[in-house]
Amino acid sequence: MICWRICTLSKTAKRILPATLKDNAIRKFLEEENLKRPILLSMVASAAVVLLLAGCHHAPKSKPLSQLTPTEMQGHAIFQSDCAVCHHPNSEQKLVGPGLLGLFQKPYLPSGAPATDARVRSTILHGKNVMPPFGNVLNDQQLNDLLAYLHTI
Ligand code: HEC
Numbered sequence: 001m002i003c004w005r006i007c008t009l010s011k012t013a014k015r016i017l018p019a020t021l022k023d024n025a026i027r028k029f030l031e032e033e034n035l036k037r038p039i040l041l042s043m044v045a046s047a048a049v050v051l052l053l054a055g056c057h058h059a060p061k062s063k064p065l066s067q068l069t070p071t072e073m074q075g076h077a078i079f080q081s082d083c084a085v086c087h088h089p090n091s092e093q094k095l096v097g098p099g100l101l102g103l104f105q106k107p108y109l110p111s112g113a114p115a116t117d118a119r120v121r122s123t124i125l126h127g128k129n130v131m132p133p134f135g136n137v138l139n140d141q142q143l144n145d146l147l148a149y150l151h152t153i
Pocket of ligand 1: 082085096120123130131146
């Protein structure tokens with residue numbers, strides 16, 4: 001008799017319990033969702049702002065070869081013969097050295113040094129680690145032409 005009582009009691013308990021548990025879980029879920037919503041909204045909003053800002057940062061764009069001045073064209077020829085074995089002029093991908101696309105359109109060189117004429121000129125003249133020096137290879141005129149070309153990539 002007692003056994004039967006316990007049995008039916010636990011049966012009703014089992015029937016009621018999951019229902020209340022479910023209710024609680026739903027309420028908790030809804031409460032959490034309500035709390036989450038403003039956080040989610042602000043996350044979406046900031047993601048939108050980041051995307052907008054990213055849109056302002058244009059990918060580097062080279063001047064088309066057909067539009068190069070004679071000086072820049074001279075520089076292009078020097079680049080092809082002396083630099084292109086190790087550097088892509090139209091990509092940021094590494095070859096032997098870093099890709100040089102947008103070299104002077106960015107504030108910093110691949111090494112982190114400021115992207116100035118003086119810095120690049122000195123790298124070309126004296127070399128850098130694996131990069132050989134070109135001080136004895138290029139005269140002033142050729143160096144100027146090369147720099148003019150580097151400003152177009
Ligand atoms: C034998 C391969 C090689 C050749 C040829 C070469 N470079 Fe490099 N260059 C490199 C490597 C490697 C680096 C990275 C050096 C480092 O930071 O350790 C580099 C770095 C550079 C940098 C970035 C410097 C910095 O501070 O981030 C510039 C600009 C550059 N080279 C321009 C040129 C130009 C212009 C020529 C042609 C006159 C040239 N390189 C020829 C291998 C080369």
